[in-house]
Amino acid sequence: EMQLVEIGGGLIQPGGSLRLSCVASGFTFSNYIIHWVRQVPGKGLEWISSINSNGDDIEFLDSVKGRFTISRDNAKNSVYLQMNSLRVEDTAVYYCARRSRAFDIWGQGTMVTVSS
């Protein structure tokens, strides 16, 4: 079964850092662009970042540029989202998604809560 699993969410204070992992299985991970999308509970979806198959083409939403970084380790079938200088408004469920025919495979999401 093709799947993505997000790991690493939790409760963090404003200004803190957190690293999310997205671990893939069931497909040739190194062939695909991976995206991160977040969703405030009860609200809509917001695209935040992407990384291409070999990690040399990276994009970010303006509001997270300079605070978030993205990387991947194809040997470990993993993408990482390093989130620094976290703000209350970064509180959301964070999903990773595979880009094939649009975003065709999504993880179940991991909740990140930024609160003092």
Add this chain to the structure above:
Amino acid sequence: DIVLTQSPGTLSLSPGERATLSCKASQWITTGWLAWYQQKPGQPPRLLVYGASSRAPGIPDNFIGSGSGTDFTLTISRLEPDDFAVYYCHHYGSSPRAFGQGTKVEMK
């Protein structure tokens, strides 16, 4: 940046009825890089349609995507009880990959 505006915000219909969801883009979307997703509470989005009109694998044929340029539509020809959910359109071409704000299809 492309902005996607979905309408209506909420659609109240009964099983067996037809649902028509609209998605309007602020700029021309080339190559049809427009997708539709269904999301139920506590679940991730599920891809329904990509390329504006191609159904994703395993999606029943009562989900029909259409449109081009700046105007796109998702039609659910006959609503099943399992179809009541929130639907999002999505431009997945260039950065930033915009999502519409969603249309909730609720049971009347």
